[in-house]
Amino acid sequence: MIDKRILVLAAGLGLIGAVQTFLPVSSLSASTPVRPTIGAATEINEHQVREWINAKAQEEASTESFTFQQVNLDEDEDLEIIAKHNGAVHIGSFYVLDRQPDGRYSLIAEKSWNVPRFQLERWDVTRYEDDSEWNTRPAKELGIVAGKRLFETVNHTGGTGLDTYEAHLWYLENGQLVDAWNGTLQETSQVPGGQLFQTAGSYQLALADSEHPVLYTWKLTQELDPESGVPLSDQLETTAEVLYFEQGMFQKRSAPTK
Numbered sequence: 001m002i003d004k005r006i007l008v009l010a011a012g013l014g015l016i017g018a019v020q021t022f023l024p025v026s027s028l029s030a031s032t033p034v035r036p037t038i039g040a041a042t043e044i045n046e047h048q049v050r051e052w053i054n055a056k057a058q059e060e061a062s063t064e065s066f067t068f069q070q071v072n073l074d075e076d077e078d079l080e081i082i083a084k085h086n087g088a089v090h091i092g093s094f095y096v097l098d099r100q101p102d103g104r105y106s107l108i109a110e111k112s113w114n115v116p117r118f119q120l121e122r123w124d125v126t127r128y129e130d131d132s133e134w135n136t137r138p139a140k141e142l143g144i145v146a147g148k149r150l151f152e153t154v155n156h157t158g159g160t161g162l163d164t165y166e167a168h169l170w171y172l173e174n175g176q177l178v179d180a181w182n183g184t185l186q187e188t189s190q191v192p193g194g195q196l197f198q199t200a201g202s203y204q205l206a207l208a209d210s211e212h213p214v215l216y217t218w219k220l221t222q223e224l225d226p227e228s229g230v231p232l233s234d235q236l237e238t239t240a241e242v243l244y245f246e247q248g249m250f251q252k253r254s255a256p257t258k
Contacts, residue, residue: 044105046063046066050066052104053095055106057093057107057110061083061085062085064085064087065086067084068083069081069082069083071120073096073149073171074149074172075149079099080096081099082095082097082118084113086115089114090156090158091114092155093110094111094155095107096108096110108172108177111153111155111177113155114155114156115153115154116154116156119152119153120153121152122152125204127143145209145213146212150169152168153167153168155168161191164188165187166185168181169181169182173248178248180245180248180250183219184219196223196224197221198222198231201218203216203218213244213245214243215243215245215250216241216242217241217243218238219239219240221237221238222235
């Protein structure tokens with residue numbers, strides 16, 4: 001005959017197993033800290049991001065024309081947040097938020113940039129979206145300049161008689177946004193007296209994966225008819241610069257350091 005005590009013990013163990021099946025792991029391990037997981041953009045909403053920004057921002061982010069993305073801006077595994085707020089034709093703000101140990105985010109950079117859209121790696125013209133054998137730059141290494149992850153953000157700015165699109169090349173270092181270079185991509189300006197000028201500019205980065213990257217920049221300026229906007233002649237004013245990456249920024253110097 002089976003001992004009744006054995007039956008009671010078996011029933012008790014079965015009940016405990018059933019309870020464990022339906023209880024969440026955190027309920028059974030209350031003493032084990034669980035790190036919040038915020039890795040996917042769907043887990044963070046717009047309201048949360050605006051609250052984190054407005055807790056420290058000089059210019060608060062409103063609900064109008066507000067957009068954010070989660071991206072990896074540095075070398076750690078946590079995703080950062082970039083966000084933009086467009087207030088008017090030439091008014092806006094750009095924000096960078098870093099993830100904190102508790103899973104929340106804190107504002108670490110704020111710029112008065114009126115950003116039309118996010119295009120952080122547009123500068124990298126050699127970028128491929130795959131990791132094929134013939135691709136000499138593996139996907140994980142794309143976007144690296146002199147050991148730093150470089151990004152581009154366009155600012156649409158201007159004022160009375162001036163409308164400008166300027167590019168900013170920047171990176172994060174020690175929790176700070178470093179603006180390594182900025183220059184004109186497109187500009188229309190009207191000077192006192194009624195003259196109208198149009199400028200087109202661009203840049204190209206060479207030797208990005210070396211210790212001494214070189215940035216080539218140029219601008220073309222042409223006078224337009226104030227009434228029609230048509231060029232008055234084929235005459236162009238051209239300026240060009242060669243900039244070297246020194247002390248964390250692209251700047252002029254006479255010759256590269258050997």
